Amino acid sequence: MEENQPKTGKFARTYGLVLGILTITFAVMLYVAGLQYEQSLALFAVNISIMVGVIVFGIYKFREANNNLLTISEAIKVGIGIALIGAIIGIIYQMIFINVIEPDFMTNMMAAQKAEMISKNPSMTQDEIDAAVKMMENFSGPFLSAAISLISALFFGLIISLLGGLILKKEEAAY
Numbered sequence: 001m002e003e004n005q006p007k008t009g010k011f012a013r014t015y016g017l018v019l020g021i022l023t024i025t026f027a028v029m030l031y032v033a034g035l036q037y038e039q040s041l042a043l044f045a046v047n048i049s050i051m052v053g054v055i056v057f058g059i060y061k062f063r064e065a066n067n068n069l070l071t072i073s074e075a076i077k078v079g080i081g082i083a084l085i086g087a088i089i090g091i092i093y094q095m096i097f098i099n100v101i102e103p104d105f106m107t108n109m110m111a112a113q114k115a116e117m118i119s120k121n122p123s124m125t126q127d128e129i130d131a132a133v134k135m136m137e138n139f140s141g142p143f144l145s146a147a148i149s150l151i152s153a154l155f156f157g158l159i160i161s162l163l164g165g166l167i168l169k170k171e172e173a174a175y
Helices: 008-032 041-065 072-101 105-120 126-138 142-168
Strands: none
Touching: 008 041, 008 072, 041 072, 041 142, 072 105, 072 142, 105 126
16 A cells, blocks of 8 residues: 555655746746836735645645545645745746846846835935945845745745645545
């Protein structure tokens, strides 16, 4: 019976690749539309929706392949695996984008964030603006950005897979 049990890693790789491709596709769509500097709640919601859809679907497909049985730990393994692989693919694209496609991305992003900060807080003094810009510069490196992306993907992956596992959980009868 154990030999027929599907491997969580296979589902994590398959759907992690799907998540990575969808993430890149969405990023390219934003770039083509000129929205690569936008940071809105709507764009965040679309990114999270993509992640939720792929992770829950991957967990569901694992349960389907496992004779309709799923434990929460299996759901978490599949979900975090999907999030990890998807994040790695997304980070690789992000590094290529920042270093090859648009080398001025970080500078332009900083300028866009500074302009948004000034428009939202017109009463800020120049010293406050300079301090905020210096803080943004400290947190704007590509490697720090990649680390934050990875950590947040794993965090959201854990939450999504835990909730998905609770919803899709189905264990074998004890008798």
